[in-house]
Amino acid sequence: MEIIVCVKRVPATDSKVKIAADGRGLDPAGVEFLMNPYDEYAMEQAIQLREKAGAGTITVVSLGGADAQKELRQCLAMGADKAVLLDDGGKPNDGCSTARIVAAWLKTVPHELVLCGRQAVDNDEGQFPSRLATLLGFACATEVVALTLDGKVFRAERDIEGGREVVACPLPAVISCNKGLNEPRSPSLKGIMAAKKKPLDTVAATAVEPALEFVSLMLPPEKPPGRIVGSVQELVAALRNEAKVI
Amino acid sequence: MPRRIDHYLATLVPEEKLDFYAVVRDFADEEIAPRILKWEREHQLVPDDAIAKMGELGLFGLPIAEEYGGQGGDMTDLVLMGLAIGYHSQSVAITPGAAISLGAKPLQLCGTDAQKKAHLPDLAAGRRMFVFGLSEPGRGSDAANPQVTAVRKGDHWVISGEKCWSTNAHWASHVIVHALTAPDRPHGKRSTCFIVPMDEKGVFYQEMSGKRVWTMSSTGSIMFDEVKVPSDAILGEENDGFKVMVTTLNGGRLFVASLALASAAFALDKLRVYAEERIQFDDKPIGRFQRVQDVVIDLDILVERNVTWLMHCCRLYDEGRLDREQAAKVKVDSSRAASELVALAMEAAGGVACLDEFGLMRHHDDLFVTRVGEGSNFALKDLIVRPLRLRD
Numbered sequence: 001m002e003i004i005v006c007v008k009r010v011p012a013t014d015s016k017v018k019i020a021a022d023g024r025g026l027d028p029a030g031v032e033f034l035m036n037p038y039d040e041y042a043m044e045q046a047i048q049l050r051e052k053a054g055a056g057t058i059t060v061v062s063l064g065g066a067d068a069q070k071e072l073r074q075c076l077a078m079g080a081d082k083a084v085l086l087d088d089g090g091k092p093n094d095g096c097s098t099a100r101i102v103a104a105w106l107k108t109v110p111h112e113l114v115l116c117g118r119q120a121v122d123n124d125e126g127q128f129p130s131r132l133a134t135l136l137g138f139a140c141a142t143e144v145v146a147l148t149l150d151g152k153v154f155r156a157e158r159d160i161e162g163g164r165e166v167v168a169c170p171l172p173a174v175i176s177c178n179k180g181l182n183e184p185r186s187p188s189l190k191g192i193m194a195a196k197k198k199p200l201d202t203v204a205a206t207a208v209e210p211a212l213e214f215v216s217l218m219l220p221p222e223k224p225p226g227r228i229v230g231s232v233q234e235l236v237a238a239l240r241n242e243a244k245v246i
Numbered sequence: 247m248p249r250r251i252d253h254y255l256a257t258l259v260p261e262e263k264l265d266f267y268a269v270v271r272d273f274a275d276e277e278i279a280p281r282i283l284k285w286e287r288e289h290q291l292v293p294d295d296a297i298a299k300m301g302e303l304g305l306f307g308l309p310i311a312e313e314y315g316g317q318g319g320d321m322t323d324l325v326l327m328g329l330a331i332g333y334h335s336q337s338v339a340i341t342p343g344a345a346i347s348l349g350a351k352p353l354q355l356c357g358t359d360a361q362k363k364a365h366l367p368d369l370a371a372g373r374r375m376f377v378f379g380l381s382e383p384g385r386g387s388d389a390a391n392p393q394v395t396a397v398r399k400g401d402h403w404v405i406s407g408e409k410c411w412s413t414n415a416h417w418a419s420h421v422i423v424h425a426l427t428a429p430d431r432p433h434g435k436r437s438t439c440f441i442v443p444m445d446e447k448g449v450f451y452q453e454m455s456g457k458r459v460w461t462m463s464s465t466g467s468i469m470f471d472e473v474k475v476p477s478d479a480i481l482g483e484e485n486d487g488f489k490v491m492v493t494t495l496n497g498g499r500l501f502v503a504s505l506a507l508a509s510a511a512f513a514l515d516k517l518r519v520y521a522e523e524r525i526q527f528d529d530k531p532i533g534r535f536q537r538v539q540d541v542v543i544d545l546d547i548l549v550e551r552n553v554t555w556l557m558h559c560c561r562l563y564d565e566g567r568l569d570r571e572q573a574a575k576v577k578v579d580s581s582r583a584a585s586e587l588v589a590l591a592m593e594a595a596g597g598v599a600c601l602d603e604f605g606l607m608r609h610h611d612d613l614f615v616t617r618v619g620e621g622s623n624f625a626l627k628d629l630i631v632r633p634l635r636l637r638d
Binding site: 073077185186187188189190192193195196 | 319
């Protein structure tokens, strides 16, 4: 089976981010980047499916700049067979354009099952999986917490409000993975060494018109410093007249 | 906050080795560091689930060849693991460390094909652990003359006596026993190593009590009451046990040096952060005082200098060119300098260093082991001085 795993390089959520000079993106200086945590579940699931089937190829793909090779190498070290960087120089993309670019590339490679994270933790759009499935005309299950394959039919479980939904459908499919699906493995030394010998190809990303324009990006307003009040009366007056909470 | 030692390692180690170090470091930060205090306060050994996780990472099979299910790594990888985990706890790091450098290593160096096939795959996966029975109640530095004896009786051997200070005894499946087999032969040619299952009749293990260093590491006393083993239990050649022991310990010393430097690296980061936070005398952080800066600087110098030196020794070891004196020197110097500077770091921090949660007391205590373990510094200086003498 041909499994495709889509991963994205994102800023670590505990990084202190700064807005770039043009006011429309992030300044990458001093920010730690890593693989989108939800994509790790997708990568682990692909390995487990291949292990269970005893055969299959995992190709991991990322849209971004040359920096994203680090995350692709990490996937190769975890166990992916090959990696492809869709190189667009690392410009910011919305979920719709990303889906169009990846869908265009997928037409050039064999694929039966596409796994990805439920959302990237940078923009938190969560649109990519369903848009990709729509463009490909594939079945789609999102935010999956359990996944099995019976021949060419998948069975996926999703957490829904107050319960769990079970869906099944023949492949091909796009599945987006949620926390709880599995426990992603760390690469072993052997995996890291083997990753050096696995193919990592760079392909120019198809040029698409952006569906969205990032107009501006701003940090949340800074909190004003706390104030020490002199008496209970003053506190009550401040809560009533200034904060207007009582 | 990034560890300062990482800055130096980045210039010393190839990229793929650095990637491996980062995986183990992140594992230690996320899975070990948050739990150490609880384990310590509850007087636990490293719990089974933590050992299992280290096994999944492949840490127990680091320098074991891939054909035996290992990771195919080298001494540099082993030492990087020591630095990555020892930063939080020497006793956690020594668990896979001793399993490799004292348990699997003698088998790798001196085992027959059959012995390697029988044990190495399980050792590499962390499903089985070997312990090296070397020290005895009456034999420490003079380990070449064991009081444990093995006597040939027909086609088998009978082992009697007691070993102690055996690291990892609690988890051990087998013990490599260094026993006296030919008392009349010359020094270095009178002992033999045997592989003995821990569940063999007549083998009794007891955890040594009262140990206040490396508290999460298992240290056992193992009794042999006329234990019968076949001749193919011999590891290496008969009456060549001393050689098995010496070649094994050489590499282990580099690992112990890595633990000492891991403690120094922790103390460096702990003190430089605390010195910025702790405000005294006219609202100044204590890091503005030159006597406090001196300790930070000396720790920084030690870490950069000795990590560079240690990585150099690892390269020589991996090329088969490391002298015994070189391994001894980097161990002696790292353990002694780290002990002295960690004590000074505690003094600079003040009373807070007495608290277990501050972490420095753990490293201070554990550093004592690096001075007396894997060859005591006093005894190792005997080795170091040999090439310096003009006459014997």
